[in-house]
Amino acid sequence: MHALRQRQCMLHLRCQICGEETFGRSDERYLWLVAGSEPLQEGEESWSPPVHESCAAEAVRYCPHLRKSHVAALVDAPMFWGVAGLVYDPETLEPLPGEDDDGLTHVSFADPQLRWTVAARVIVTLHGCTPVALDDLVGAAV
Numbered sequence: 001m002h003a004l005r006q007r008q009c010m011l012h013l014r015c016q017i018c019g020e021e022t023f024g025r026s027d028e029r030y031l032w033l034v035a036g037s038e039p040l041q042e043g044e045e046s047w048s049p050p051v052h053e054s055c056a057a058e059a060v061r062y063c064p065h066l067r068k069s070h071v072a073a074l075v076d077a078p079m080f081w082g083v084a085g086l087v088y089d090p091e092t093l094e095p096l097p098g099e100d101d102d103g104l105t106h107v108s109f110a111d112p113q114l115r116w117t118v119a120a121r122v123i124v125t126l127h128g129c130t131p132v133a134l135d136d137l138v139g140a141a142v
């Protein structure tokens with residue numbers, strides 16, 4: 001996902017597919033959709049912005065990563081946690097090796113390393129997670 005679009009979507013809780021607001025569900029929750037097979041856990045970190053139900057169905061149909069496997073959850077409260085980025089050594093000013101699959105390190109807003117980090121993505125933690133089957137959710141909305 002484009003770094004600027006990711007930050008804009010996350011900061012304003014806009015849909016990562018269409019870019020429109022995700023506020024307004026009758027249950028006042030947010031739908032989270034990520035690639036993978038493990039259910040989203042309480043307090044889990046995520047850099048994927050929320051999605052609309054109809055956009056999630058489209059994403060699963062056309063995105064090869066999501067088509068392979070995906071999980072979804074309704075989330076009560078996404079909380080801003082930190083960033084994923086390149087951390088530089090304050091002594092050598094050289095970039096340090098990243099910790100995740102993309103070569104980025106997750107740094108919380110409270111971590112002193114934040115001042116030595118060039119952020120690529122905003123990370124939230126997900127609270128009040130209820131795993132949902134996307135097919136059930138999209139089917140119920142039609």
Ligand SMILES: [Zn+2]
Pocket residue numbers: 015016017018019020051052055
């Ligand atoms: Zn959307």
